[in-house]
Amino acid sequence: MGVNSVTLVGRAGRDPEVRYFESGSMVANLTMAVNRRSRDDEPDWFNLEIWGKQAQVAADYVRKGSLLGIIGSVKLDRWTDRTSGEERSKPVVRVDRLELLGSKRENEGGGNYGGGGFGGGSPSDEEVPF
Template sequence: MGVNSITLVGRAGRDPEVRYFESGSVVANLTLAVNRRSRDDEPDWFNLEIWGKQAQVAADYVRKGALVGIIGSFKLDRWTDRASGEERTKPVIRVDRLELLGSKRDAEGGGGMGGGFGGGSPSEEEVPF
């Protein structure tokens, strides 16, 4: 049995890039900066891929600097570079669950929407992190 589960809390590094497909599918891609324990260390950066309804939530409410939590799995995107013909890879976190963790004050200041999907502040029981 294998386990591939990642839980992260951090800030969006940019607004989501959203693509809509003729099939009706939607995908949002963005980066997430996760701080280390020491303030002297640089944050770790992760590429996120979000599909479906969660992608639409990201498109509507996540902005650069927004505090979000995610649960997902690691995958390695592979492709052939058109210019060089070389094999390329990029680590990506495929998001299964997106939580909007910013406060209302953050949302008013452009830092994201507060309180998860339903608005308002989440209780400790609602935040899985």
């Protein structure tokens, strides 16, 4: 039996990059910084990929520094580098559920998307990794 499930709470490292397709679907890509238990450690960075209605929520409400909770799975993106011809890969978290955890003011009027389950609260400025 295999399990591929990721649950993270952290802050958006940049505004989402949104792409629209002729089929009508859309994808939002962004990074997320997750602090370690010790404040002396550097945060871990994750690449996020969000599809569909939740991608629209990310496009409308997520900005650099927004506090997010996500549930998703890890996939490995693979491609051939155009300049060197080398095979490349990077891990990406495909988000199944996105939660906006900051205050309404932080999220410009947004609320949780997809129900509760992560808790809330805003960390102090010391906890923001950038």
